[in-house]
Amino acid sequence: MASSPLIFTVRRSQPEFVRPAAPTPREVKLLSDIDDQEGLRFNIPMIFVFRHKSSMTKKDPIKVLRHALSQTLVYYYPLAGRITEGAGGKLMVDCNGEGVMFVEAEADVTLDQFGDSLHPPFPCFQELLNDVEGSEQIIDRPIRLIQVTRFKCGGFMIAISWNHTSGDAAGLKQFMNAWAEMARGAHQPSIQPVWNRELLMARDPPRITCNHREYEQIIPPPNTIKKEDTTSTIVHRSFFFTPAHIAALRCLVPLHLRQCTTFDLITASFWRCRTKALQLEPDEEVRMMCIVNARSRFTTNQQSSLVGYYGNFFAFPAAVTTAGKLCGNPLGYAVELIRKVKVEVTEEYMQSVADLMVIKERCLFTTVGSCIISDQTRAKFTEVNFGWGEAVYGGVAKGGAGPFPGATYIVPHKNVNGEEGLILPICLSSEDMKRFAIELDEMLGSKNHPTMSSSSFIMCAL
Template identity: 80%
Template sequence: MSSSPLIFTVRRFQQELVLPASSTPREVKLLSDIDDQQGLRFNIPFIFVYRHEPSMEEKDPVKVLRNALSQTLVHYYPFAGRIKEGVGRKLMVDCTGEGVMFIEAEADVTLDQFGDSLHPPFPCFQELLYDVTGSELIIDRPIRLIQVTRLKCGGLILVINFNHTMSDGVGIKQFMDTWAEMARGAHQPSIQPIWRREILMARDPPCITCNHREYEQVLPPNNTIKEEDTTTILHQSFFFKPSDIAALRLLVPFQCTTFDIITACFWYCRTKALQLEPQDEVRMMVIVNARSRFNNNHSPQLVGYYGNFFAYPSTVTTAGKLCENSLGYAVELIRKVKTEVTEEYIQSVADLMVIKDRCLFTTVRSCIISDLTRAKFREVNFGWGEGVYGGVAKGGAGPFPGATYIVPHKNAKGEDCFMLPICLPSQVMKRFAKELDHILDNQS
C-alpha cells in the first residue's frame, strides 16, 4: 500500500432488491441449533477485487453480476427470504422471495492506486459497502447486502455482507462458486445446495455430553481490561513468508502444521501484548470444520450443505504459562484441542445451545482463529479471471474483535505467504508487532 492514505469517493446508484429469476417455494425453514447461537448472529463482510479483463470489455459487470445473482437465488432461495425469531430465541428463515439488497456504484480511483499488495484493512472500506441495512441487525432484514463498484481502470470491487447464521466459510464459498458459474453461463450449479439443517438439531431431551470450555461464563475482572478498550481499535494485517514459517518451526521440537505454528504465534504475541497478570486465564478457540468428523453411515451425504458445520473448542491456560514456555507449549495445546471435535461433540454443542439459551462464547481474554487457506476465495471467477484479492474484509467477527483468520496471500514480490488480519487497541497493537518482530528476528 502507498505510504499516504488513499482517499477516493464513490457514487452510488439507488439500492434495489434482486429477486430470484423464477418462482421459489414459499415456506419457513428452521436454522440448525449450531446456526442460531448468539456468537453467529452478525454479518461478516467479504471483498473480491478484479482487474480489468479485455475479453469482457463489452460486458457491464454490474449487469452480469445482477443477472447471475438472480439465477443463483433460485437455487439458494432461502437467501432471498428474511430471518425470524421464534420461541426460545429459535431462528428460522421465512422464504418470502423478497430478495437481497444490491447496490451499483462507481469509484474515481484505479486499482493501481491501491498499491502493489491489496489486503485488509482496505482504504475507505465504508465507501465500498454502504450499510443500508444495519450490519449488526439480522432479524427481518435482507440476508445479503451486496455492492458492486466499477473502477476507473475497468476493474471492479465486489463486497458482500454475509449473515453468519446462514453459512460458514465452506457454505459462503459454495454460494460464491455457484454465482460465478451462473455469471459464466451455467444453468445449474455444479454442486447442488442442500438444507438438511435437521441433522444439527438438539436431541430430545438435550444432553450436554462433552466439556465445552468455549462457553464458560467468565466474569471480567474489576480492573481495566485492555483488550476490550474498543475506543482505539486498530485493524492491521501481519504476514508470514515461507522463511518466517521455517524460522518458527525451529522453535517447536516436533512436527506440526503451518496452522498450528501461526495460531500459537498469534496467541503468544497477543497475550504478551495485553500485559496480563501471570495467573489470568487465557483461551484460544480454534474453528474446526466438522463435516469430515461425521459418520456418513448415520447422516446424509454432506456435499452441498451450506449451513454452519463447525465447532470452536477452546484450550485454556494461564498467561504466565503461555508466555514463559516455548512456542511448542502453545502448539501442543492447539493440536490437542483440535482432536476433540467429533460427531458427539457437535451434537453436544447443539444440545448446549437449547439448554443454555443459545449463549455467547467466552469473550474474556479469548481469541478465535479460522483457517481460510483451503477456501481459495481468490479463485472465484465471474468472467474477469482470478481475483487480485478474495476473502475477509477485516479482522474481528461482528462485535468480537478477538477473531482472526489465516488467509493465503501473494505479496508484491509474488511470494505465496499467509496473512493474519487482526484488531487490537492501538498501544496493544504496537506491542503485538514488537513481539512478533522479536520472535522472527531472533530466528533469522
C-alpha cells in the same frame, strides 16, 4: 508501504433488491441449533477483487453479476428471504423471496493506485460496502448485502455483508462458486444446495456429553478492563507471513512438533504475542478457540447428506491456560495445546454443542481472555471466477467478528511483488498493536517485521 493512505470517492446508485429469477417455494425453514447460537448473530464483511480482462471488455460486470445472482437465488432461495425469531429465541428463515440487497457503485481510482493495499484493512472500506455500521442487526433484514464497485481501470470489487447464521465459510464459498458458474453461462450449479439443518438440531431430550470450555460463562475480574480498550482506539492491521517466516517459526518448536500444520504455528504465535501485548497478570486465564470444520468428522453414512450443505458446520474448541504459562513457556507449549483441542471435534462433539445451545438458551461463547481464529486457506476464495479470471484477493475485509475484536483469520494472499504468503488481519488498541508487532518481531528474529499495513480505517472523501 505507501507513504500516505489512499483516499478516493465512490458514487453509489440507489440500493435495489435482486430476487430469484423464477418462482420459489414460500415456506419457513428452521436454522439449526448450531446456526442460531448467540455468537453467530452478526454479519461478516467479505471482499473479492477482480482485475480488468481484455476479452471481457464488452461485458458490464455489474449487469452480468446482477443477472447471475437472480438465477443463483432460484437454487439458494432461502438467502432471498428474511431471518425471523420464534419462541425461545429460535431463528428461522421466512422464504418470502424479498431478495438480496444489491448496490451498484463507481470509484474514481484504479486498482493499481491501491499498490500493495488490496488486502485487509482496505482503504476507505466504508465506501466499498454500504451500511456496514449497524451490522449486528440480522432480524428482518436482507441475508446478503452486496455492493459491486467498478474502478477506472475496468476492474471491480464485490463486497458482501454475509449473515453468519445462514452459513459458514465453506457454505459461502459454495454459494460464490454457484454464482460464478451462472455468470459464466451455466444453467444450474454444479453442486446442488441442500438445507438439511436437522442434522445439527438438538436431540430429544438434549444432553451435553462433551467438555465445552468455549462456552464457559466467566465474569471478568475487577479492574482488568483498560481505559484504552474501546472501539474508538481500535486499529486494524495485517501481518504477512512468507514461507520463510513460517520456516523460522517451525524452528522454534521441538523436533517432535516440526510436522505440525502452518495453522498451528501461526495460531500459537498469534496467541502468545497477543497475550504478551495485552500485559495480563500471570494467573489470568486465556483461551484460544480454533474454528474446526466438522464435515469430515462425521461418519461415512452421513457424508452423502453433507454434499451441498451450506449451513454452519463447525465448532470452536478452546485451548485454555494462564497468561503466565503461555508466555513463560516456549512456542511448542501453545502448539501442543492447539493440536490437542482440534482433534476433540467429532460427530458427538457437534451434537453435544447443539444440545448445549438448547439447554443453555443459545449462550454466547466465552469472551473474557479469549480469541478466535479461522483458517480460510482451504476455502480458496480467490478461485471464484465470474469470467474475469481468479480474484486478486478473496476473503475477509478486516479482523474481528461482529462485536468481538478478538477474532482473526488466516487468509492466503499474493502481494504486489507476486510473493505468496498468508495474511493475519487483527484488531487491537493502538498501544497493544505496537507491542504485538514488537513481540512478533522478536519471535521471528528479524528487524523488519512482515507487516503489510499498519493503518487503521481512515475517513474518505465523500
